[in-house]
Amino acid sequence: MTELHLWLRHEDRDTERRTPVVPSDARRLLAAGVTLTVEESPHRIFPIEEYEAAGCRIAPTGSWVSAPADVVVIGLKELPDEPAGLIHRHIFFGHAYKRQPGAEALLRRFAAGGGSLFDLEYLVDEDGRRLAAFGFWAGYLGAALAVLQHRGRLKAPLAPTSKAELDETLRPAAGDAEFTGLVVGALGRSGRGARVAFATAGVEPTCWDLAETRDLDRPALLAHDVMVNAVLATTPVPPFLREADLDDPGRRLRTLCDVTCDVGSPLNVLPVYDRTTDWTDPARRLREEPPLDLIAIDNLPSLLPLESSTDFSAALLPQLLEFGVGGPWGRGLDRFHQAGRELGIEEGESRHV
Ligand SMILES: NC(=O)c1ccc[n+]([C@@H]2O[C@H](COP(=O)([O-])OP(=O)(O)OC[C@H]3O[C@@H](n4cnc5c(N)ncnc54)[C@H](O)[C@@H]3O)[C@@H](O)[C@H]2O)c1
Secondary structure (H helix, E strand, O other), X not given: OOOOEEEEOOOOOOOOOOOOOOHHHHHHHHHXXXXXXXXXXXXXXXXXXXXXXXXXXXXXXXXXXXXXXXXXXXXXXXXXXXXXXXXXXXXXXXXXXXXXXXXXXXXXXXHHHOOEEEEHHHOEOOOOOEOOOOHHHHHHHHHHHHHHHHOOOOOOOOOOOOHHHHHHHHOOOOOOOOOOEEEEOOOXXXXXXXXXXXXXXXXOOEEEOHHHHOOOOHHHHHOOOEEEEOOOOOOOOOOOOOHHHHOOOOOOOOEEEEOOOOOOOOOOOOOOOOOXXXXXXXXXXXXXXXXXEEEOOOOHHHHOHHHHHHHHHHHHHHHHHOOOOOHHHHHHHHHHHHHHHHOOOOOOOOXXX
């Protein structure tokens, strides 16, 4: 491996307590000869002292902007708006390859500075499978929040918690009415997480994946009390629910959690709502009679920062140890250049080839 200097940055969003590299994995990176600088970050779930004890260099919050040009800056979510030109190689979720709001502006910042983006969503093996993802915990939380809402126990606003605390509220209590659950996309990462959370809540859900939705049985879907949608749609399919289904007086469905959150996309399988919900107001009533509540939160894993960071970091570690120009990182870089070309962005002089 070439000499790698990783720079773990502070996350700008103050609700974001997750990190892509946890202290125990920082120790492993150092042992393998990687240089690791960690920025101080008041809301990161792991205190800076744990990184210091592991032997990392410590740097002030946001100091990556003036770090040497050859460092690879690593984080999870969006960068601050400054500097206008990005000179470094960055690893994070850029959400910039599907023409999302702000995508072009971000890619132009890279072009202006000559830096590059290794988007974590596009860190894939040769079969296109994601190598590090938060899906399991998204599904776990999606099902957990849906169960709590259904039992009248969901407390707002939501705040980051631990799995032990969450599970305590999830376990069935005396007097809880029985109900049926459905997980769609049950074979995926989020789907697995949803099934585990349902099990903790004492519910054995019906599990559907591609085979079960090919010829969709909507009456069967509507006969469940709680539904968690965890599909990753790649081609358009008929919607799982339409407005008319919500108006069906025979509908049993009372609580719908859309982990997928493809609202506004042509691939959306639940075109029955027009905006996501959030930590302040996690559930929104879609129908009064009979009632139907929607949960559609797009940053679910941030609610379990310790567990989700630990799993993500463990999956990312082997890739970081192999950081280089080929393999998954090479594919990620190709995808970055392709996105720029699609937007007609002139690539500046790249400093890193
Ligand atoms: N809300 C959040 O905070 C959050 C966080 C992470 C991921 N996600 C989203 O959750 C979704 C699932 O992610 P994942 O990591 O579990 O993906 P995954 O690829 O591991 O699993 C997706 C599953 O959906 C199934 N599927 C696809 N189309 C289907 C269809 N028409 N009918 C039935 N099943 C179908 C696939 O066969 C697969 O088993 C993605 O859209 C992802 O962006 C949301």
